[in-house]
Amino acid sequence: MALTHRTSRRLALFLAALAALGVLGGCTPVAYYAQSVQGHIALMTAARPIDDWLADPATPADLKPRLELARRIRAFAVSDLALPDNASYHRYSDLKRRAAVWNVAAAPPDSLTLRRWCFPVVGCVGYRGYYDEADAKALAAQLEKDEGLEVRVYGVPAYSTLGWLNWAGGDPLLSTFIRYPEGELARMVFHELAHQVVYVRDDTMFNESYATAVERLGVRHWLATQASEQARRDYAAFDGRRRAFRQLSRDTRDELNRVYAQKTALAHDPQALPALKSEAMAHFRQRYAALKAEWAAAGTPFDGFDPWVAQANNAFFGIQAAYDELVPGFEALFAQVGGDWPRFHAAVRDLARQPKAERQAQLRTLADTATARDDAVAPRPAG
Template sequence: MGWVVAALLLGLSGCASPTTGAGYYWQSVTGHLALMQAARPVDDWVADSATPEPLRQKLVTARRIRAYASAELALPDNASYHRYADLKRRAAVYNVVAAPEFSLTLQTWCFPVVGCVGYRGYYDEANAQAFAASLPGDLEVAVYPVPAYSTLGWMNWAGGDPLLNTFIGYPEGELARLVFHELAHQVLYVQDDTAFNESFATAVERLGGERWLAQAGEAVRNDYTRFNERRRAFRALTLATRQRLQALYADTTLDTDTRRARKAEVMADFRRDYEALKQGWGGYAGYDTWVRQANNASFGAQAAYDQWVPAFEALFEAQGRNFTRFYDAVRALAEQPKAERSATLQALLPTPDATLAASAH
């Protein structure tokens, strides 16, 4: 969840550095082609006696999730997620994000077709780290693994986006949410509005995930509940921290030294509160790396995924909880100029307390 491939349609080649210029586009093209070549139909994996049984069961479940996405959530019925690939690595891509010292607004990079986005993705982690190191020293930079990405349906003629080893092992409810999220990007994508695109897809994943879990067995729901309770608590903590940072950065009465000192206090509180959360998690340390590296860039990237989620959920309710009508309403919203679109979403947001609770889902 998180990277839209911009370069695939460009057909660029070159021997330049993979972090810049034509070399960057070339690594995008060759990286995705390698991923596509590694994929083969889910049915073949399931029928193959060499497929480990746990993987076979996950793929059978993923096959049911894919059918449910189109039949019950009105998501595209196409070639995507009918194949599986083992990439032999922990992430599909690695994203680089950057933000100023006193802002959560992400640096953007602009590409043909998809426009400007607040991240830059690499198939090789070393290349991502090299690009991060090349950015100006006055920016706060983060590199994070991305388990899945969308080609917006442009590659369905060639087999579509595949299921990957980077997320196939997720709890069933989370696997369903991820597939729903990525397919939502194929419903609608708006140039130069990362927050709109990711918040819409996140809303679809939550709404669809709730429906999937409602018809799943009790064991599946219990397994997902344990997973999700930790995530909800962590998201509530990070949202509260983002709000404190935003208020601090907006205070024009403070000088640089005071702002810097107070920022350090906010971050110290964040890490202390995280350690307190962990006391109830039985040793679960899945967020440790994120917390250790947390900065404006990582908080800004997280905000892009949930800024407008409560507004989209309110719009879904207004459309009678009907996915087809909801998508039509979102498409109409996407036709508005960005400023008008943002104002409409702002008006749909519930009260601050309700927004805090919703964003923790």
């Protein structure tokens, strides 16, 4: 059911208040706040309960089983992953576009540290979102021209309002991801719900890495207990390629960070740092070409990462770091609490109360300890 006029007006006033506090926004211009409010109201107004879509004869035949699957995934998130049982993801919205929002990320030519936009309520984040792709590209061009930053504009299939709008119907399922393969659909729902469990001001890496860990661990459990063998095979094939690409990205980030660490030492030679950076980027593309060759040789050719590689720059690697840098630590924490989901979420809340540097250091220590333990018990070749 569409929002009533009264509810829509209440929502508009509430979103306007959030925007004024910086919850939804980028910087101070009223125009940016206006597009934030209007864009989210349009998304919410288009949402209808899943039952309405299922009962409507005009609903596309291929959409109905996807909505039924999403409803099962949503129930599983509550029963098996201890994720919030609230209004979110019980409605569906057809956005009639390929992304929910378009984010802009930016970084200096000699650093992977993202430019941040700061707001009074949610704190600072390493991206700025727009409901219109053209607006996102305009900001990216401005940052590139005026500040000399390397920029990245990328479509986002979903975002979280952190549970603040559950009174108005919550975050809906969206046409931008509803037709994802089963494992990917579950991954998306689990990730976005995780943001409603823990969100920390001024720490994008902590927030996104936690949600990424929840999605990975949750999908593993879903596939093992709920999915068909075909769904497990399909997910394993795609996720294997994704993990290989993320590992390549991590390796390249490490290489670039080593280059940028020499900035002061190489200040006497303006060409030295760009040359080393160019070499690292060339190495990245060579290794990616080798990965593609491996996939093709295995009979599973895949070029889905080509656009990312073609546009790879410091902003790209900075965003990648936000989503996976601390994931091994969260996975180690999950193992430490015996795979108990309520205890895991509680432990993450405890971490969130600590200073940023301390919680990130603890997660890295957890990851290093787990890796050392795994290495210690790994079988040794006979000799």
